[in-house]
Amino acid sequence: xxxxxxxxxxxxxxxxxxxxxxxxxxxxxxxxxxxxxxxxxxxxxxxxxxxxxxxxxxxxxxxxxxxxxxxxxxxxxxxxxxxxxxxxxxxxxxxxxxxxxxxxxxxxxxxxxxxx
Amino acid sequence: xxxxxxxxxxxxxxxxxxxxxxxxxxxxxxxxxxxxxxxxxxxxxxxxxxxxxxxxxxxxxxxxxxxxxxxxxxxxxxxxxxxxxxxxxxxxxxxxxxxxxxxxxxxxxxxxx
Numbered sequence: 490x491x492x493x494x495x496x497x498x499x500x501x502x503x504x505x506x507x508x509x510x511x512x513x514x515x516x517x518x519x520x521x522x523x524x525x526x527x528x529x530x531x532x533x534x535x536x537x538x539x540x541x542x543x544x545x546x547x548x549x550x551x552x553x554x555x556x557x558x559x560x561x562x563x564x565x566x567x568x569x570x571x572x573x574x575x576x577x578x579x580x581x582x583x584x585x586x587x588x589x590x591x592x593x594x595x596x597x598x599x600x601x602x603x604x605x
Numbered sequence: 606x607x608x609x610x611x612x613x614x615x616x617x618x619x620x621x622x623x624x625x626x627x628x629x630x631x632x633x634x635x636x637x638x639x640x641x642x643x644x645x646x647x648x649x650x651x652x653x654x655x656x657x658x659x660x661x662x663x664x665x666x667x668x669x670x671x672x673x674x675x676x677x678x679x680x681x682x683x684x685x686x687x688x689x690x691x692x693x694x695x696x697x698x699x700x701x702x703x704x705x706x707x708x709x710x711x712x713x714x715x716x717x718x
Contacts, residue, residue: 493646520704531607531692532647532708548707579647583704592637594694594704596646 492516493597495580501603508567510600512580519585521563522594523547523555526577535578538563570604577601606630608695610709617683617716625678625712627693636669636676637694637706640687647692651678680714688716 496511514521520539524532534547536555544555552574556564563582567574578601581594608629615623627636635654641647653669653676665687666679680687690713694706 522704524708529710531610531710532694533607534705534707537705547705581704592635592652592704593649594637594639594647594706596648598644598646 493580493582493595495578495597495600497600498598499601499603501605502567502570503605504571506567506570506604508570508602508604510565510567510578510580510602512563512565512597513561514563514580514582514595515561516582516584516595517560518582518595519560520583521557522581522583523553523563523565524579524581525549526579526599532579535565567602570602572604575602575604607707608693608709610691610693610712612712613710614713615715617687617714619685619716619718620682621716623680623683623714625680625691625693625714627676627678627695627709629674629695629697631674631697633669633671633674633676633695633697635696636667637696638665638667638676638678639692639694639708640689641692641711642689650691683714683716685716685718688714690714 493514522537523535538557554566577599579599580597611626638650639647690711694708
């Protein structure tokens with residue numbers, strides 16, 4: 490089974506802190522994603538990456554950056570955390586084009602971030 | 606633009622049926638359905654492609670109405686295990702999405718004994 494692991498289940502940070510959210514997948518997937526989940530708004534795409542050292546902005550990239558130094562790891566960075574970034578953050582990966590499951594997203598369990 | 610799901614919440618008794626709708630303001634290419642149980646990761650249920658091909662879950666079905674720019678998820682003879690939040694995710698352009706989806710706001714489904 491595909492496993493997408495997010496390093497922290499709960500995180501509490503202060504306004505202005507630099508925050509790193511880590512995500513690792515163990516299935517050699519090329520594509521990785523960061524979504525943010527808020528009640529009433531569903532899941533919104535922050536950033537995604539189709540290859541190592543490659544990144545593309547999603548729908549709500551402001552205030553975030555990402556890093557993909559290795560294929561299995563995709564990090565989300567909040568340069569200066571703000572209270573409106575309090576949210577559930579979900580990492581996901583998907584298989585390469587030649588895989589029959591290439592349309593499926595495999596999600597991690599999420600990191601609930603609270604910014605005080 | 607995010608698709609709109611309706612209803613926002615639905616409460617059922619075991620054995621009852623439910624329909625969840627997902628509407629887009631743009632032309633659809635593919636619709637993906639996910640379910641998230643409380644405290645867990647969203648899990649893939651089904652994908653529907655333009656042209657009618659459907660892949661996915663055997664106990665839950667869905668339709669894709671290209672003309673109405675809408676998809677509906679049908680849960681028949683609901684079980685307690687169906688409880689959770691259902692999300693639709695869309696792609697509006699041709700080609701494979703590779704997971705880059707625009708999700709709706711979610712529909713909370715609660716099944717009681």
